[in-house]
Amino acid sequence: MKSFLAARRLSPASMFHVTRRFRSTSSWKKAPDRETKGSTRKKNYSMFQQLVESRFERVLVDMGKWTAEHSEYRSFKVTSQQHLIRESNLFLLAIKKAFARASLNGEDGRDTNPLFWNLRNAFVKGDTQGLGKELKYSFQAFLMRSAFPKATSELQAELADLRYPFEWFPATRVMQRTVHLHVGPTNSGKTYHALKALENAKTGIYAGPLRLLAYEIYSRFQAKGLPVALLTGEEQRIPENVDEYFTSCTVEMSPIGKKVDVAVIDEIQMIGDPHRGAAWTQAVLGIQAKELHLCGEERTVDLIKEMCERIGDKCIIHHYKRLSPLRTMKESLDNDFKHLQKGDCVVTFSRVSIHSLKNVIEKETGRRCAVVYGSLPPETRAQQAALFNEPNNDYDFLVASDAIGMGLNLEIKRVIFESSTKFDGIGHRTLTIPEVKQIGGRAGRYKTANQAIQTAAAQPGAQSGADSSPAKDPETTAASPAKWGTPGYVTTLDEQDLEHIAASFHEEAPPIQAAAIQPPSFIIERFCSFFPPQTPFSFILSRLREISRISNPFFMAALTDEIGVAEAIQDYPMSIADRCTLLYAPVTIREEAQQRLIAAMAKCISTSTSGHLLDIPEIDLEALDVEETDPAFTDKTHLLRLESLHKAIVLYLWLSYRFEGIFVSQQLAFHVNELLQAKIERCLDQLNFTFEARKAFRARQRHSATRRDLEMGKYLEHDEVEAVEAGFDAALPGQDAHEKQPVAANDDEAKPKSKSL
Numbered sequence: 001m002k003s004f005l006a007a008r009r010l011s012p013a014s015m016f017h018v019t020r021r022f023r024s025t026s027s028w029k030k031a032p033d034r035e036t037k038g039s040t041r042k043k044n045y046s047m048f049q050q051l052v053e054s055r056f057e058r059v060l061v062d063m064g065k066w067t068a069e070h071s072e073y074r075s076f077k078v079t080s081q082q083h084l085i086r087e088s089n090l091f092l093l094a095i096k097k098a099f100a101r102a103s104l105n106g107e108d109g110r111d112t113n114p115l116f117w118n119l120r121n122a123f124v125k126g127d128t129q130g131l132g133k134e135l136k137y138s139f140q141a142f143l144m145r146s147a148f149p150k151a152t153s154e155l156q157a158e159l160a161d162l163r164y165p166f167e168w169f170p171a172t173r174v175m176q177r178t179v180h181l182h183v184g185p186t187n188s189g190k191t192y193h194a195l196k197a198l199e200n201a202k203t204g205i206y207a208g209p210l211r212l213l214a215y216e217i218y219s220r221f222q223a224k225g226l227p228v229a230l231l232t233g234e235e236q237r238i239p240e241n242v243d244e245y246f247t248s249c250t251v252e253m254s255p256i257g258k259k260v261d262v263a264v265i266d267e268i269q270m271i272g273d274p275h276r277g278a279a280w281t282q283a284v285l286g287i288q289a290k291e292l293h294l295c296g297e298e299r300t301v302d303l304i305k306e307m308c309e310r311i312g313d314k315c316i317i318h319h320y321k322r323l324s325p326l327r328t329m330k331e332s333l334d335n336d337f338k339h340l341q342k343g344d345c346v347v348t349f350s351r352v353s354i355h356s357l358k359n360v361i362e363k364e365t366g367r368r369c370a371v372v373y374g375s376l377p378p379e380t381r382a383q384q385a386a387l388f389n390e391p392n393n394d395y396d397f398l399v400a401s402d403a404i405g406m407g408l409n410l411e412i413k414r415v416i417f418e419s420s421t422k423f424d425g426i427g428h429r430t431l432t433i434p435e436v437k438q439i440g441g442r443a444g445r446y447k448t449a450n451q452a453i454q455t456a457a458a459q460p461g462a463q464s465g466a467d468s469s470p471a472k473d474p475e476t477t478a479a480s481p482a483k484w485g486t487p488g489y490v491t492t493l494d495e496q497d498l499e500h501i502a503a504s505f506h507e508e509a510p511p512i513q514a515a516a517i518q519p520p521s522f523i524i525e526r527f528c529s530f531f532p533p534q535t536p537f538s539f540i541l542s543r544l545r546e547i548s549r550i551s552n553p554f555f556m557a558a559l560t561d562e563i564g565v566a567e568a569i570q571d572y573p574m575s576i577a578d579r580c581t582l583l584y585a586p587v588t589i590r591e592e593a594q595q596r597l598i599a600a601m602a603k604c605i606s607t608s609t610s611g612h613l614l615d616i617p618e619i620d621l622e623a624l625d626v627e628e629t630d631p632a633f634t635d636k637t638h639l640l641r642l643e644s645l646h647k648a649i650v651l652y653l654w655l656s657y658r659f660e661g662i663f664v665s666q667q668l669a670f671h672v673n674e675l676l677q678a679k680i681e682r683c684l685d686q687l688n689f690t691f692e693a694r695k696a697f698r699a700r701q702r703h704s705a706t707r708r709d710l711e712m713g714k715y716l717e718h719d720e721v722e723a724v725e726a727g728f729d730a731a732l733p734g735q736d737a738h739e740k741q742p743v744a745a746n747d748d749e750a751k752p753k754s755k756s757l
Helices: 002-008 010-022 034-063 071-075 082-106 114-143 150-159 190-199 210-223 268-271 277-286 297-309 349-364 377-388 402-406 433-440 446-458 495-504 521-528 537-547 560-568 575-584 592-607 621-625 635-655 668-688 691-715 718-726
Strands: 178-183 203-210 228-232 236-237 246-250 259-265 288-296 315-321 326-328 345-346 370-372 395-400 414-417 421-423 428-431 473-479 488-492 513-518 555-556
Touching: 002 297, 010 277, 034 082, 034 114, 082 114, 114 537, 114 560, 150 521, 150 537, 178 190, 178 297, 190 203, 190 246, 190 259, 190 288, 203 210, 203 521, 210 228, 210 246, 210 377, 210 402, 259 277, 268 297, 268 513, 277 288, 277 297, 277 513, 288 297, 297 315, 315 560, 345 402, 349 370, 349 395, 349 668, 370 377, 377 395, 395 402, 402 433, 414 433, 421 691, 433 495, 488 495, 495 691, 521 575, 537 560, 537 575, 560 575, 560 592, 575 592, 592 635, 621 635, 621 668, 635 668
Parallel strands: 178 288, 178 315, 203 246, 203 259, 228 246, 259 288, 315 473, 326 488, 345 395, 345 414, 370 395, 414 488, 513 555
Antiparallel strands: 228 236, 421 428
């Protein structure tokens, strides 16, 4: 504890360099002798045990004292306060035994010591918040330990056997698909070639990670006169008077049951994401396309090849090289915006940061600045991108979120990271190597590169990385494009961030070893039938996640947000099918206002009462009544109020497509959303931030991220953290490759917590 407190007194600069050393592979992987390592691990586990026991006390306080009316305690057969105290003490004893086995005997695997394994995993993935949630579930499971006879437990285990997810899509399995995997760095033309195959088909699907990308492809196909539908969680545009059309959608909205000639799934490396990756896995396994084109990073090759072998699809790999050089600069901007050049893009990680930087840059330089971020309306984003891409106007700079890393078509000369840290829903953390490469790799004139590809492709003998017909060889490489495109540059605003950003371009991210899956609704519905009617839905989901059997190359998705939604809607009776639908609603469930909102929506569904937009008090429409002349309009509290209302409208629109007879004010919601977006933009433009305030904020972010790393290192050793973050339990030697149990992971804009991106 003393070392951690001392670390907290370090300056932000020193803290940053401590983190670099702490995360350094060379320093972390020095092998101490067995005796020293064992002594260190015992000390760490002792401190971790203290944290667990302290957190369990808080869980008990949050659950409240026993009463006869306490529905949760009734569900778990707790009959009195004395009974609760006795069970709590027994559970604490079980925790002590689990830690003793881990510390003294080295038993810390999922099979040998599941309680310890689950607590450690939850802490690594979700910090103390995730640890608290896991403790609550583990205590509930402890209370239910004798509730099920052996036969029932065996049936539960049979339903929780998720080792063969490819069997969930029988119609797709009877097809003979050809999978084209386009891999390479950013700005290499891989998506361009996949889209050419899509354009040359009669029917097809484009599935991307952001609604902005879906809208971009939708607009591109419309401009070519091709019939196309747009499908996102909050908006659906279906072409009229045509039977066959293309579909541009977010991955979560992929039409699995539609047979098409060609499908393109973008950013395939997202398949390993513990929160959204299951949607990519479902699309890869389920889309009924004769040709399936996957675009993404090189580190997905082995995983996709293994998946194709398992399901019998032919796999053709297309390798691409960058179309323009990418160089990291030796100097930062040294916090001086006067060093900005035309074509620069400053990347930050929140909407407030984007607009505050825009205002400061325009004030400091006297030149205009465009903005792009994920929640910007598609039409507005297209307008802002056009202003930035046009060379003959005064919009010299762009301030954007990490959404640009997902492939938005912007002519960026230089990427400037405002910070090397971001908030991930739990706390501030240092950017990962893939994140840095994905974002920084957008530097370099992408559109110029595309034009070069088209010119080269039109020349006789030019090689194409992908074609709408199968390639002759299982692997192909696009012609080297070293002469194409202008160089791209990467640097930082602050000198203290440059070391991490520059180093990330010289390090390789590890291969993606497994694809995320989550149990489909039909399995959840059947699994629920084995529990008493009043059993909390969140416990059932946690139980399913806990006992599931999964084979390589898959792992169980986090389900953290889904379990949070299940808790929020627990009090309202409804069918399991309706509960399953609500699990995937676009809700930031960690926010109390969002918990109240989804509960209000669940009440409407449960009672089949009016879901008119004006009849739901939790939707704060009065926020629109504040005039711009009111001093409160520029207050940060009012901005938060508008942001909260925007999330509520997005949720309402999502529900209006799934419960049409209840949430009937769809057109009004669209209108309110337009008014709201305009209000938010004007409010953001008027917020007053000083450059010094932003500089101090970045320093606090670095300090927070470093402290979080040090806190983790206080309780666990590097190899443990690395094993969990990699997605597998390294402490299970001797298991068959297809029986090895992966870690069930736990948890601003590129990941907006919304399934309706």
